[in-house]
Amino acid sequence: AQSVSQHNHHVILSEAASLELGCNYSYGGTVNLFWYVQYPGQHLQLLLKYFSGDPLVKGIKGFEAEFIKSKFSFNLRKPSVQWSDTAEYFCAVRGNNRLAFGKGNQVVVIP
């Protein structure tokens, strides 16, 4: 079964700073890759996804992620964060069975 690692569980940064959240997975086959976001008090929402094609995918709210197959990575980036980006971010990988999640990154953006 696949597994997912997310680094830097707690991230604190100022508005306009750049954000990068790392995600590495272990699975030898074809994967579907996702980033979900959970704003305070809200449910999980899909931020972006990669199935195939261009490894650089763009999602909502200015987020993007790059799939690097050789590194088994799917890092999330945003060039300039806003206070409203304060949330928990989860990387998820689906192989041939379940959708496996990382432990999440708690991101706090200070105005």
Next chain:
Amino acid sequence: GAGVSQSPSNKVTEKGKDVELRCDPISGHTALYWYRQSLGQGLEFLIYFQGNSAPDKSGLPSDRFSAERTGGSVSTLTIQRTQQEDSAVYLCASSLRGPGQGADTIYFGEGSWLTVV
């Protein structure tokens, strides 16, 4: 419906009681998943249904936990003799196809917040 619907949204129960949590997936979605989200623990997979059968229930933490799905639609997660460590948000999700059947997005409900006192 438009999204994955879960009920109850909040449940407080006494230790030792049984609870049932309900999930109504997006219409037409064949795959249904249950996850548990505990503080600081991320999202823990519990069980996956394809239609009414459960090809993967390896995530159920103990025999106090069971789930069923009927009519290829609604699913119920039952926790018997609840313990305090069962307190968590129980999330249901659905997708049009199951794993290994093609690229597909999984949509989550808002969760059922269970507190065992």
